Amino acid sequence: MNAFSDRHIGPNAAEIGAMLHVIGVDSLDSLSAKALPRSILDLAGLDDLLPAATEHEALAELAELAALNTVDVSMIGLGYYDTLTPPVLVRNLVEDPAWYTAYTPYQPEISQGRLEALLNFQTMVSDLTGMEIANASMLDDATAAAEAMTLLKRASRSKSNRVAIDSDLFPQVKAVIETRAEPIGIEVVTADLSAGLPEGEFFGVIVPLPGSSGRIVDWKPIIEDAHSRGALVAVGADLLALTLIASPGDLGADVAFGTSQRFGVPLGFGGPHAGYLAVPSRLTRQLPGRIVGVSVDADGNPAYRLALQTREQHIRREKATSNICTAQVLLAILASMYACYHGPDGLKAIARRVHGQAAKLAASLDTVHDTFFDTLLVNAPGRAAEVVATAKDYGINLRFVDDDHVGIACDEATTDAHVAGVLRAFGVDADDAAQSSIETRTSEFLTHPVFSKYRTETAMMRYLRELSDKDIALDRSMIPLGSCTMKLNAVAEMEAITWPGFSRLHPFAPASDTVGIRQIISDLENWLTTVTGYDRISLQPNAGSQGEYAGLLAIRAYHLSRGDDHRDICLIPSSAHGTNAASAVMAGMKVEVVACRANGDVDLDDLRAKIADHAERLAAIMITYPSTHGVFEQEIGELCAAVHDAGGQVYIDGANLNALVGLAKPGQFGGDVSHLNLHKTFCIPHGGGGPGVGPVAVREHLAPFLPGHPLESTLGDQWTVSAAPFGSASILPITWAYIRMMGADGLRAATQVAIASANYIARRLDEYYPVLYTGENGMVAHECILDLRDITKHTGVTVEDVAKRLADFGFHAPTMSFPVAGTLMVEPTESENLDELDRFIDAMIAIKREIDKVGNGEWPIDDNPLHGAPHTAASIAADEWTHPYTRMEAAYPAGLHRAKVWPGSRRIDGARGDRNLVCSCPPVEAYS
Known part of the structure; x- marks a missing residue:
């Protein structure tokens, strides 16, 4: 039987020999010795890993781990809901390599399928939120909220540095907002805003619709008051609720944000899920992230492309307003296709059913709020723990709020039997008489034909195939993108992610329910520290950009803990990865660029000069190794030592770790912290531009400053970078399987x-x-x-x-x-x-x-x-x-040596698309 590595590695022994002959070396080890500096080369560094398993052995082990998880009925809520993914979307999208192995659509002529699907997502979000433009997705709802906050700051005319947030925001959303605000000098004021805005000036106000308690507030008077005081307002809105209640746009809000998770995207222990961000057209130029726009090709036909690409953060570097350089494309497409499959009437029927189940519960229970969509806050004086425990005995997870209150959330998967079980846990009988209606929405949504044409499985299957046929993904050919590492995403690695034992876990389920996924997390923490030479790791960051940010926050917190609050200079060589400068600015640091020599190496003379200029203020250096120039720099040890001698920390970007695994360890040749791209080196597929996972690994002295989470006691309560405690946990089995095999x-x-x-x-x-x-x-x-x-x-x-x-x-x-x-x-x-x-x-x-x-x-x-x-x-x-x-x-x-792949369009006029910005589905007449 062939070892899995023989299936993963493309060239066989004879082909490798032929390649080495052209290169002029006699073995792979000889090549390694010539390419890497002798001072960092370590060919024995992975001996602590388990021996390789076969595909079937690894899948059997994963099945055992999945069986250790308990998939009880989830009625916890807090932004995460069970959902029923249509099987046609599971088989023909989530499990189809034409979709999951695609890359970011930077070459739009061969990406028309996924661009159209993303335009559907933008249209869906725009329609439901009542906004004129939405981006192509965010990492999650918490990072979308944080981006909304900084957008409000940029767009507001107020000189204030204060933002008011409602106390009923989800706790993980509040935590990420607070993390993002502190390094850049924003003061967060938390209050019950339904009672009115606090005194004083604010540049922004952030409120939920509904809140974590389930409460629906008519925010229109608060929004009007905020506007009269010079503040802008962002509303975190539930897309399913918006099929029934007035939208943020109807209320006069300036920004809408949230998640599309409940549109067919599994819980997955917290991710990946596609967040969203939407604004009126007057704020288009302030909108972070990617936007799909409509232009024309050389033949005059409508064609899609990424619009306003100069806002890509790796291009803007230290002038960037965000470090977001990716999206959650695969999950955004899944959510958009869920909307296409159900259509506006189907979505409204689902929402009515969800609300109806919550109303049945409310009729029999003592609820705190009278107006709600899917979530109830129930009075249970002195009995909350007992009620939650009794419901657990019935196989239902409720939310313990405090000794006197229980949270209950209904969703698409809630049945009458679940409702009956909850009532039994409270010890009450059902009251079938009461009714509830919250339908205040009058504006139409999802009126474009794309949301009505594909309502049968046949039509949807063919639509997905039609779109994927316009694209080039790894299932068609090599994608030789530098710094992106587009490698095989083996089926044996992918298989487990749709298993219910992983995909239907709520991120805040009891720890006893999540033993198997936590074992995967523990294994990966141990294996990845072995691979990198670091001591501790956090899997919370759900993108490389977030891993960068988390690493810099750890460095910042370390300096502050030592009283070195004056250390705020981050040195960044011109050869470093592009998002580094943006991350440094977000972490409250000032960027100084270090020059490179003609051969691409960092100029150590310039480095020493910059260190001398900023010795007392030096916080860190961010380097990419091997560099983005594609070389192993010989003086890496000397570079790290120079920074350490001046009291700085060394951040080594892991974007190019695929050149180091098994040969050298950044944690041992000078790094204090690195982020790792599991979607590059460790085989999580790119999904058309997301999902990604960007764990952050640190030396022991930085371990106390890794991300925490307000709802996960094992992580501590320090700053938080992602909504879910362990980030995009449901795709971690991919990396687990890769390393194991x-x-x-x-x-x-x-x-x-x-x-x-x-x-x-x-x-x-x-x-x-x-x-x-x-x-x-x-x-x-x-x-x-x-x-x-x-x-x-x-x-x-x-x-x-x-x-x-x-x-x-x-x-x-x-x-x-x-x-x-x-x-x-x-x-x-x-x-x-x-x-x-x-x-x-x-x-x-x-x-x-x-x-x-x-x-x-x-x-x-x-x-x-x-x-x-x-x-x-x-x-x-x-x-x-x-x-x-x-x-x-x-x-x-x-x-051309194989069957023809036809591009989806002729060359596209990018400038025209930016001058005439259209970022939602154009009318059908445009194609005639």
Whole structure:
């Protein structure tokens, strides 16, 4: 039986030998010795890991862990609700690699399917919230609330640094708001705002609809009062409730935020779930995150793209207003398809059923609030613990609020039997007479045909297939994106995430219900500290950006604990990962950029000068290792020592950890803290731009400053970065399975083959596209940067032309113009075999020959296959063809060695889309 590592690693032994021959080394170990500094190389560092398991052994172990969890009826609420995911969406979306292996739609011509699905999400959110524009999702509702707060601050004319938040916000949402506010000098004032705003000035007000107690408040008078006092208002609204009650837009709010979890996205012990953020059109330019917009392609047809891309935070660096550089795309698409499948009437029927079950309970119980949607706060003087325990005996989890109150939340999965069980726990009989109606919404929603056309399973199945056929994901070809690590997401890793034993756990369920998932968390904490050389780890951050932020907050808290509150300078080399500067600013630090030498290495002379300039104020340095330039810098130890000697801490960005696992440990060669991208190195799929997981790992002296959570006693009560205690816990079995099946030898081999693949591509393509940076021995790390700037200068062919032409070959382009404008950053990963590597190389060589034809005048600069790329089937089949290159050259270029993948659109006019911003579903007439 083949070891799993043989299935995961693309090249076999003979292919690896052939690659090493081209590189000029005789073994993978020899390559490692030439590429990495001798001072950090450690080939025995993973010996503490368990021996590799087979796929079936790992799945059997996961099944045992799932069986340790107890899936009782969840009526806890607090922003997390059981939901019934339509099976057609489970099979044809969640479990379909065409959807879950896709990447962020930076090349929109080959991403039209997922872009359309995200536009549906934006339209759904805009309609339900009564706002004019929504983004393509946030990490969760708590980070959406925090982003709403900073948006209010930017947009408000008030000079105040105070924000008022209602005491009935979910506790985890309050905690993340407070975490985000403190480093940047915002004062949070918490009060019962239903009684009126506190005295004094505020730039913003944040209220829930409904609140954690279930209470529905008519916030319109409070919003009017806030506006009269110069403050803006954000409303955290339940999307399902909004099918029945007046929307934030109807109430006059300035921002709406929340989660789409209950639209078919499983509980999953807290995530991943797609948060949302929506605003009126006047605040569009303040909206963080990604926005899908509508433009036209070269043939004048409507086409989708990411709008306003200059707001991408890795581009804006220290000028960024947020560090959000991702979304929860797969979950947002799932929620949008749930809305398409049920339609407005179906959603309203679900909401009425949910409210009806809550009303049955309210009729028989002593509730604190008379107006509610799905959640009740029930009086139980001195009996709350007894009632909760009795309900537990009936297999129902209620929420213990305090000795005198119990919280009960109904959801889509609540049945009459569940209602009867709750009433038995209270010792009361059902009163069937009482009725309740909360329907105050008068505005229409989800009127676009997309929310009525796919109401049968046949129609929905075909719609999902139609959309995925327009995209290139890993199920079609290699995605060689530098710094993104698009590797195999094996089915054996993915299988467990839809098991009820993991997917139907509430994040605040009793610890005794969640033994199995907590064991997975514990195993991962131990394995990941072994891999990285750190001492402690938190799995709470639900994206790499949040892991960065958590790491910097730990450094900040460490300095403050020592009385070093003056340490606020963060050094960041120009070669560091792009979001680093944004994270540093959010953590209250001031950024100083350190120069790099011509070879791409950090300039140690400039580093020492910057340290000398800021010695007393130095808080940290943030470095990416190996660097975003794709090299292992020899002087990494010296760099770390210089910062430590000045009293600073070293943050090592884990974006490129796929070049280190099994070879070197950042926690041992100078790092104090790193975040890890489980969606890169450790096989959680990118899902079209999310989900992600960004754990933060630290040395022991920083361990007291890892994230806490108000509802998870094992984590402490310090600052919080994500809504759920353990972040996106339901996808942790993916990484667990990967490490368990690879073992120490497999993990090390994966890293070495990734480095070999990058060096093979660099050697083969260097004569056509010079490799911009190499290390001391002429080696690159796991990625290489191809320099097209001289080609552009002499021929006029741009890096964008090459990227779009690759689509005609069936390839997703490498990372374009980052970190150096006019270049392509290529990362092949270890999962691609030699045939696929050669296919990509052949395509790049064929493109270079086409460039030469432009350069020598055979094709004009404004009419050639590169300028015209990509070519759709419709453009090739057009009656008229006036180009100097043939239809065959356009559609089937030399070097195309497999079945044709047709791009979904011609090249898209980005500038036009930004000038004429349309970010919801256009009318059907637009396509005629």
